[in-house]
Amino acid sequence: MPSTAPPFTRAELAAAPREVLRAGRWANAVVLKARVAGYDWTVKDFASRSWWVRQTLGRFLLGRELRALQRLAGLDGVPEQAFRVDEHAIAARYVPGTTLDKAPAEQTTPAFFAALEALFRAMHARGLVHLDSRGASNLLARPDGRPAVIDFQAALDTRWLPRGLRSVLESIDMGGVYKNWQRRAPDTMGAERAAAYEQATRWRRWWPARGYFGVSKNRPGRR
Numbered sequence: 001m002p003s004t005a006p007p008f009t010r011a012e013l014a015a016a017p018r019e020v021l022r023a024g025r026w027a028n029a030v031v032l033k034a035r036v037a038g039y040d041w042t043v044k045d046f047a048s049r050s051w052w053v054r055q056t057l058g059r060f061l062l063g064r065e066l067r068a069l070q071r072l073a074g075l076d077g078v079p080e081q082a083f084r085v086d087e088h089a090i091a092a093r094y095v096p097g098t099t100l101d102k103a104p105a106e107q108t109t110p111a112f113f114a115a116l117e118a119l120f121r122a123m124h125a126r127g128l129v130h131l132d133s134r135g136a137s138n139l140l141a142r143p144d145g146r147p148a149v150i151d152f153q154a155a156l157d158t159r160w161l162p163r164g165l166r167s168v169l170e171s172i173d174m175g176g177v178y179k180n181w182q183r184r185a186p187d188t189m190g191a192e193r194a195a196a197y198e199q200a201t202r203w204r205r206w207w208p209a210r211g212y213f214g215v216s217k218n219r220p221g222r223r
Contacts, residue, residue, distance in 0.1 A: 006083045008036040013043065013085060027053055029061070033094055040094035042079065042150075047088040054088055061153050066090045068155035071128055077119045077148040095148045097140030100180050107141040110188040113181040116147035117193075120177055123149070127159035129169045133176025136183075168203050175200020 008016075018034035021042070029044040044065070046058030062084070069082035069092055079092035100108060116139065123130065131154040132138050140148040158166040178197035181189055189197070 006085065007039075007041075007081065007091070008085070010086050010089070012036055013089075013091075018043075026050070027057055029058065029089075034091075040096075041091045042094045043085065043089055043091045045085075045089040047086075058088060062088075062090050064155065065152045067157070068128055068152040071126055071157070072123060072152075075119070075122055075126070077146060078123075079148075079150060095140060095142065095150055097142040097148055099137045100139045100141065100184075101136035103141040105184070107145065108180075108184045110185055112141060112145065112147060113177070113185065113188075116149075116181075117174070117177055119147055119149060120173055124158075124170045124173065127157060129156050129158055129173045130154070130176075131156055131169070131173060133173050134179050135176070136180055139177075139180060171196065171200045172204050175204060 013034055013036060016034045016036040018032050020030065021033050022028075022031040024030055026049065029046050030048060032043040032045060034041050034043055044062065046054050046062065049058060066082055066084060069079055072078040073080070073082070079095055082090060082092040084090050098104075098107065120130070120133065130138070130149060130152060132151060133149070135151075138149060138151045140150060142148050156169065158169060161169070175197055178189065178193055178200065181193070182197060186194075
């Protein structure tokens with residue numbers, strides 16, 4: 001039978017070369033890049049947080065992100081091989097690239113944004129919204145020019161939602177894509193996308209979940 005063992009353990013992670021990508025605050029995971037088992041991994045780890053954060057908020061956020069990544073398994077542009085390291089950490093293959101807030105103009109072409117739009121539509125077709133697409137640090141331009149999306153901590157399963165609400169959430173998601181497109185190449189969006197962006201902006205005024213439990217999302221650095 002095929003092995004179901006995780007790619008690495010907590011002990012192997014502790015012994016591996018690693019760097020802190022984001023230290024986070026008291027209610028956030030520490031985000032690491034680690035070289036383990038021949039690959040680079042992104043690790044989100046609550047082990048150093050207080051007992052209350054580890055056992056409540058940490059478990060909830062890790063579980064939600066892991067389920068989202070597993071739902072999107074096999075979709076190009078989403079971190080691969082997501083798994084639970086232990087009760088306080090998850091990991092997925094590290095996605096190389098430059099965040100859109102730092103990417104040069106030659107990487108963020110109209111073709112790039114059209115591909116990013118298609119990636120979000122594919123995510124929506126699998127019944128998932130990202131809900132943090134406005135943050136340019138969550139969108140990557142990979143070295144080969146293709147887009148990627150990271151940080152699914154706010155992702156939401158939409159399969160159980162009424163069609164109308166699901167449509168609104170998907171519109172808000174796409175609004176983040178169009179916001180970044182408008183910043184970089186507004187003349188290439190076209191009237192239909194510009195109108196969709198305006199509609200998403202109107203919907204977002206009524207959306208209460210801006211950030212996680214009041215924690216600011218204005219965080220520097222690559223995830």
